[in-house]
Amino acid sequence: MAHFTKATSVKDWLNQRLAIDKVEKVMASEYWIPKNINFLWAMGMVLVVTFVLLLVSGIFLLMYYVPTVDEAFYSVNYTIMREVDFGWLWRHIHGVAASVVFLVIYIHMFTGIYYGSYKKGREMIWISGMLLFVTFSAEAFSGYMLPWGQMSYWAGMVITNLFAGGSLHADGLVEWIRGDYVPAQAFLGRFFMLHVLLLPLAIVGLIGLHFAALRIPHVNNQDGEEIDFDAESKKYLDGDKAGSKVIRFANDFMSKDIMVVGIFLIFFFYLVFWNYSFALDPVNFDPADGLKTPAHIYPEWYFLWSYEILRPFNIDLGLILFGFAQVIFVFLPFLDRSPNTCPANRRGTMFKVWFWLMLSNMIILTAMGKLPPEGVFSTIGLVAAIVFVVQWLALPFITSREKKV
Numbered sequence: 001m002a003h004f005t006k007a008t009s010v011k012d013w014l015n016q017r018l019a020i021d022k023v024e025k026v027m028a029s030e031y032w033i034p035k036n037i038n039f040l041w042a043m044g045m046v047l048v049v050t051f052v053l054l055l056v057s058g059i060f061l062l063m064y065y066v067p068t069v070d071e072a073f074y075s076v077n078y079t080i081m082r083e084v085d086f087g088w089l090w091r092h093i094h095g096v097a098a099s100v101v102f103l104v105i106y107i108h109m110f111t112g113i114y115y116g117s118y119k120k121g122r123e124m125i126w127i128s129g130m131l132l133f134v135t136f137s138a139e140a141f142s143g144y145m146l147p148w149g150q151m152s153y154w155a156g157m158v159i160t161n162l163f164a165g166g167s168l169h170a171d172g173l174v175e176w177i178r179g180d181y182v183p184a185q186a187f188l189g190r191f192f193m194l195h196v197l198l199l200p201l202a203i204v205g206l207i208g209l210h211f212a213a214l215r216i217p218h219v220n221n222q223d224g225e226e227i228d229f230d231a232e233s234k235k236y237l238d239g240d241k242a243g244s245k246v247i248r249f250a251n252d253f254m255s256k257d258i259m260v261v262g263i264f265l266i267f268f269f270y271l272v273f274w275n276y277s278f279a280l281d282p283v284n285f286d287p288a289d290g291l292k293t294p295a296h297i298y299p300e301w302y303f304l305w306s307y308e309i310l311r312p313f314n315i316d317l318g319l320i321l322f323g324f325a326q327v328i329f330v331f332l333p334f335l336d337r338s339p340n341t342c343p344a345n346r347r348g349t350m351f352k353v354w355f356w357l358m359l360s361n362m363i364i365l366t367a368m369g370k371l372p373p374e375g376v377f378s379t380i381g382l383v384a385a386i387v388f389v390v391q392w393l394a395l396p397f398i399t400s401r402e403k404k405v
């Protein structure tokens with residue numbers, strides 16, 4: 001048993017039992033952050049704040065939501081939106097946050113790709129990040145089922161149908177997932193459980209893993225400089241704060257994070273109060289009806305790029321390419337063969353073109369995914385889907401030819 005002495009203060013009492021001083025050092029005052037990073041490095045903290053907003057608003061919604069096919073629609077659209085004081089506010093916060101979180105995730109991902117923050121010891125940060133992306137996607141999809149409107153029902157139908165594997169016709173698997181022949185009570189019940197319990201738990205665990213993965217390699221910086229964190233932190237602690245290349249996370253860097261989070265929240269609450277409709281699909285204000293298929297079924301904007309990779313091809317090839325698009329980003333640290341960890345614009349023409357083409361092509365795929373697959377739009381969608389796949393296949397070749405900068 002460890003040796004305990006009479007505590008001199010509450011902090012000392014806690015310190016003897018929980019070593020809170022050590023925890024505070026490791027996570028805050030001696031967690032070193034490079035000085036040369038810009039506002040894009042605050043996106044991680046913006047994501048943490050948005051996740052908390054989702055959790056808190058979700059808890060309030062859960063007090064009145066009823067997960068049955070007869071009552072779900074009315075508990076959301078009548079009880080929460082009209083009867084409960086400020087129920088509309090919690091719903092707007094939840095809906096807007098669910099959409100905006102993906103915008104921030106994409107910015108955070110593309111920042112990582114641009115600066116090469118997935119390389120040389122940072123692979124686990126990237127992999128845990130991609131696991132977060134996949135889990136967030138499942139969380140968003142399961143949440144979309146809960147209001148039990150027309151889009152909930154039909155998007156649920158279309159997405160679960162994908163598990164039949166095209167001409168494999170694994171219909172038994174689809175029924176097993178649904179718990180019925182069509183989306184019904186068993187389906188709603190299990191997606192409710194996933195949305196409010198299992199997936200949020202997984203997300204909390206994965207955020208823990210993501211942070212743990214950051215601790216040893218530390219965050220990258222905007223110049224791609226390889227910083228000796230031990231030497232630079234020693235310099236800082238010895239008093240040469242100006243000469244050191246690093247600062248403390250708390251309170252120094254955190255104050256910068258808080259400023260970016262503040263600006264984000266102004267934008268966020270502007271959307272919540274004045275421009276929330278983009279986050280609530282009008283078709284979903286009709287109750288689910290298994291006998292009336294909507295004219296055009298499409299997912300939320302953040303899934304459109306991968307949906308557009310599925311759509312232009314026959315079902316089997318479409319499914320293979322859709323699966324490819326879902327997992328390929330995870331392998332980025334291993335497909336990028338270049339020795340350089342620096343901004344894409346300094347990595348030679350080939351990767352520079354690759355990066356900007358990938359970003360613009362995904363925006364094109366997103367736009368085409370929203371439009372009906374007709375005429376010129378379907379041709380553009382087809383070309384963009386092919387470009388996406390070819391770019392990934394070409395990545396190891398173009399990066400292995402890259403010279404050290």
Ligand code: HEM
Nearest residue numbers: 041043044045047048109112117126129130132133219220
């Ligand atoms: C959605 C939940 C997520 C949260 C809460 C989160 C949080 C954070 C935080 C706080 C940081 C450190 C500060 C910063 O660079 O912003 C960070 C870094 C990082 N994250 Fe995430 N992240 C999430 C998702 C993702 C995703 C989807 C990816 C992409 C695969 C990703 C990849 C990275 C990378 C590569 C870094 C290191 C950046 C660097 O070294 O410069 N994260 N994340």
